Amino acid sequence: MRVNPLVARSGARVREVRTSRGLSLSALAEAAGIGKGSLSELENGVRNPTLATLYALAAPLQVPLATLLADTPGATLDGDGVAVRLLDTRRSAVDVREVYLLDLAPDAVREATGHGAGVVEHVLVTAGDLEVGRSEATATVTSGGSHSWTSDAAHVYRAGPAGAAAVLTIVTPA
Structure with missing residues (x-):
């Protein structure tokens, strides 16, 4: 299975910010109103993030959307x-x-x-x-x-x- 580079970068960025904030997978999923399994799949690069999901994550992480897009122009x-x-x-x-x-x-x-x-x-x-x-x-x-x-x-x-x-x-x- 080939992983989309943007999906992999975004997932890695979500994990990086989450851990730097000291949040568990469960705590972030609950704060964002998304499923823990969905968040895990996103962080592991196997689930395509939607605009709604990334915005839901950006709020409790207190970061701009571009941070979760790995600041990738064209994303x-x-x-x-x-x-x-x-x-x-x-x-x-x-x-x-x-x-x-x-x-x-x-x-x-x-x-x-x-x-x-x-x-x-x-x-x-x-x-x-x-x-x-x-x-x-x-x-x-x-x-x-x-x-x-x-x-x-x-x-x-x-x-x-x-x-x-x-x-x-x-x-x-x-």
Whole structure:
């Protein structure tokens, strides 16, 4: 069986961060709301991580998504009509900046839980219409438009009937 290099790197990164935080497999699985067996398979590189799973793990590990993608430009995750490709990650003493390309199928919805305190998201829509922002205060952005919000609470990305494409930058304080 051939192991996908991204899957292997992501699994190894999850294990590395989990052990550096002193978390057991069971504790992280419970905190993330995923099965212990699924987490074990992901860490061992035999289960493809989904966007939802990696975000669920990133929250209790207190790391940006790019950390779990092993900071690999071109790493792509997709599911439920949403594809996310990591374009770049920049780390400084002040923050971590992750840049992603989003491609949403017509009427696709991605609901996200809050990130850590002070995390800000900026989206630039390059095609279609995209409703984005904190769940209680979304904005509809058309092609060429942008929107920013503090993403420490539940937030949403909802494509219009023609789908949408966007560049997303997530800025996480160091």
